Amino acid sequence: MITKASPASSQSVTRPETLDKTDHAKQTAKELEAANLELKIANERLLHEIEERKWAEARLEIEHARLDTIFQSQPNWINICTLDSRIQEVNPAGPIIMEADGPEQLIGRSLRDFVIPEYQQEVDKCIANILQTGESHPHEVQVKTFRGNTRWLTVRPVLIHLDNDELRIMSIIIDHTDRQLAQIKLAERQRELAHIMRLNTLGEMASGIAHELNQPLSAIANYIRGCELRMQNSECNMESITEVMRLVSVQVKRAGEILRYAKDFTRKDQDIEWLELNISEIINDTLHLMETTEQFKQVKLIKNLYPEPLMVNVNKIQIEQVLVNMVLNALDSIRESNLPDGGTLEIRTELPDAQHVRVSIIDDGSGLPDGYEDKIFRPFYTSKKDGMGMGLPISSSIIEAHSGKLVASNNSEKGATFYFTLPIKGTSRQ
Amino acid sequence: MNYPPTVFIVDDDPAVRDSLRWLLESMHLKVATFGSAEEFIKFYTMHMIGCLVLDVRMPGMSGLQLQQYLSKQKHSLPIIFITGHGDIPMAVRAMQAGAMYFLEKPFEDQVLLDYVHEALVLDKEYQQSRIRLTMIQARISNLTEREREVMDLVIGNHSNKEIAARLGVSIKTVEFHRSHMMEKMHATSLIELVNMTMEAAGDE
Numbered sequence: 001m002i003t004k005a006s007p008a009s010s011q012s013v014t015r016p017e018t019l020d021k022t023d024h025a026k027q028t029a030k031e032l033e034a035a036n037l038e039l040k041i042a043n044e045r046l047l048h049e050i051e052e053r054k055w056a057e058a059r060l061e062i063e064h065a066r067l068d069t070i071f072q073s074q075p076n077w078i079n080i081c082t083l084d085s086r087i088q089e090v091n092p093a094g095p096i097i098m099e100a101d102g103p104e105q106l107i108g109r110s111l112r113d114f115v116i117p118e119y120q121q122e123v124d125k126c127i128a129n130i131l132q133t134g135e136s137h138p139h140e141v142q143v144k145t146f147r148g149n150t151r152w153l154t155v156r157p158v159l160i161h162l163d164n165d166e167l168r169i170m171s172i173i174i175d176h177t178d179r180q181l182a183q184i185k186l187a188e189r190q191r192e193l194a195h196i197m198r199l200n201t202l203g204e205m206a207s208g209i210a211h212e213l214n215q216p217l218s219a220i221a222n223y224i225r226g227c228e229l230r231m232q233n234s235e236c237n238m239e240s241i242t243e244v245m246r247l248v249s250v251q252v253k254r255a256g257e258i259l260r261y262a263k264d265f266t267r268k269d270q271d272i273e274w275l276e277l278n279i280s281e282i283i284n285d286t287l288h289l290m291e292t293t294e295q296f297k298q299v300k301l302i303k304n305l306y307p308e309p310l311m312v313n314v315n316k317i318q319i320e321q322v323l324v325n326m327v328l329n330a331l332d333s334i335r336e337s338n339l340p341d342g343g344t345l346e347i348r349t350e351l352p353d354a355q356h357v358r359v360s361i362i363d364d365g366s367g368l369p370d371g372y373e374d375k376i377f378r379p380f381y382t383s384k385k386d387g388m389g390m391g392l393p394i395s396s397s398i399i400e401a402h403s404g405k406l407v408a409s410n411n412s413e414k415g416a417t418f419y420f421t422l423p424i425k426g427t428s429r430q
Numbered sequence: 431m432n433y434p435p436t437v438f439i440v441d442d443d444p445a446v447r448d449s450l451r452w453l454l455e456s457m458h459l460k461v462a463t464f465g466s467a468e469e470f471i472k473f474y475t476m477h478m479i480g481c482l483v484l485d486v487r488m489p490g491m492s493g494l495q496l497q498q499y500l501s502k503q504k505h506s507l508p509i510i511f512i513t514g515h516g517d518i519p520m521a522v523r524a525m526q527a528g529a530m531y532f533l534e535k536p537f538e539d540q541v542l543l544d545y546v547h548e549a550l551v552l553d554k555e556y557q558q559s560r561i562r563l564t565m566i567q568a569r570i571s572n573l574t575e576r577e578r579e580v581m582d583l584v585i586g587n588h589s590n591k592e593i594a595a596r597l598g599v600s601i602k603t604v605e606f607h608r609s610h611m612m613e614k615m616h617a618t619s620l621i622e623l624v625n626m627t628m629e630a631a632g633d634e
Contacts, residue, residue, distance in 0.1 A: 219446050247448070250445070
């Protein structure tokens with residue numbers, strides 16, 4: 001700028017004029033020259049500023065375009081909502097996830113409109129929370145799409161300030177339906193597998209159950225035949241016949257019970273029922289079922305159950321299945337070692353800590369083979385002649401689905417201990 | 431000492447036990463029931479006539495173990511085994527050990543009744559030999575030590591002369607002991623004596 005101004009000043013110096021006039025003119029010219037210079041500088045500055053502004057605007061435009069690209073191309077659904085949770089702006093992922101024809105179907109509505117009833121309260125709570133405290137946590141919801149499909153979404157809302165100081169809620173919504181469906185399918189498979197294993201277990205127990213069923217049936221046959229013979233010989237003592245008929249009906253009930261246990265054990269629909277139950281009750285019911293097998297009656301049973309009820313939130317039939325499996329394993333191991341006293345089986349429940357119950361099955365049989373730790377829970381590994389090698393892997397997966405752990409170890413003297421833990425109700429519910 | 435023929439029922443299942451009693455009593459049979467093999471052993475003496483209706487599988491002493499015990503004791507009590515289904519190997523073992531009757535549950539009651547009658551008849555015969563055995567045993571235990579020595583040598587087919595030489599006594603003394611021994615044993619001939627001692631020897 002200074003270099004540009006210098007030719008003007010040199011020009012004025014060369015002009016011939018009178019002294020007075022010259023002095024005055026000289027003064028004026030100097031002032032003019034200075035003003036001119038100032039003007040020029042200001043002009044330059046303005047031009048520069050305009051340039052800068054243009055640059056900034058261009059940069060802003062680029063930045064905006066970039067943000068818009070992100071907004072538009074995000075696979076996650078982004079909502080900009082008013083504080084009453086009406087959707088103002090939505091990215092294309094929104095209509096895609098919701099199976100809508102276009103964004104206009106979502107604009108002006110609330111996510112709450114699409115959430116299935118049992119989650120609506122949670123959405124309300126979340127909005128109230130963000131308005132009150134500005135804080136928000138991601139929450140899970142289930143929605144019905146415009147085509148009636150169910151989707152599982154995680155919503156992460158944040159409060160944002162607009163330029164004009166207005167507030168909006170921006171939610172980033174992640175669709176994890178695929179993961180959820182995979183999990184549901186996995187759980188289904190696990191239940192099916194558990195059911196198949198129960199059928200298999202029952203198959204192993206079948207001859208024992210048949211034998212057990214034979215007991216009441218032969219008793220019934222004997223009683224009835226006895227009555228018949230007495231009647232033929234006209235030795236009917238009505239009182240004693242009545243008493244025998246009562247005994248017969250007791251045996252009929254007994255046979256029915258055995259069949260019921262067997263039937264209950266294989267019922268499929270039970271795999272979905274989760275109930276709060278006392279673990280001692282489950283154990284006692286299982287022992288009832290085991291009593292239908294011959295070998296169980298041969299061993300000495302020691303029950304060491306925790307004196308107070310310990311409530312667990314479980315799928316009863318599956319926990320029974322694990323127990324049956326563990327007891328059958330213990331019985332096999334006892335049979336293998338051919339103990340002269342028939343062997344001893346101990347069932348113990350205790351509290352290793354305040355949050356868990358531990359159920360142990362302790363036998364004095366042949367124990368686990370060397371290097372068992374990494375083998376026995378592997379599918380299709382078996383040390384039994386007619387075993388399938390699925391009992392322990394499935395038991396272990398059942399216990400894991402209950403947030404517990406199944407552990408096996410050899411006893412210091414002889415035999416083995418299998419135990420599993422379960423969270424006590426109210427401590428760590430899934 | 432005169433026991434009426436009795437059916438001894440040993441079964442750990444009270445209902446089966448009780449219903450068997452009811453069935454057999456309707457045939458006018460005398461019945462005694464036991465919940466375990468051990469209980470039966472405490473009760474039974476060889477002077478009783480009867481038969482055993484026995485469950486193969488029981489907690490504690492099993493049916494097969496009771497069978498072994500009785501045969502070791504020379505208790506020739508006929509046994510009717512009753513078993514649940516699928517116990518073929520068990521049946522084979524029992525048969526090999528001398529069981530004559532084997533019934534699989536559920537059984538035809540007439541078959542059981544037939545077996546019981548047959549077994550009771552059989553045990554009456556056994557009883558004769560059991561009585562004879564006790565008698566022989568009693569006679570043997572009544573011998574003096576010398577008479578016993580003489581008897582053993584006589585059975586061993588030694589002459590009086592040989593016996594005298596062996597025992598370092600006179601032939602006259604041997605003859606004296608020998609006639610006393612024969613008298614005490616109620617034996618009229620050497621053959622009879624040999625038979626008797628063979629019968630008794632099985633029991634030692």
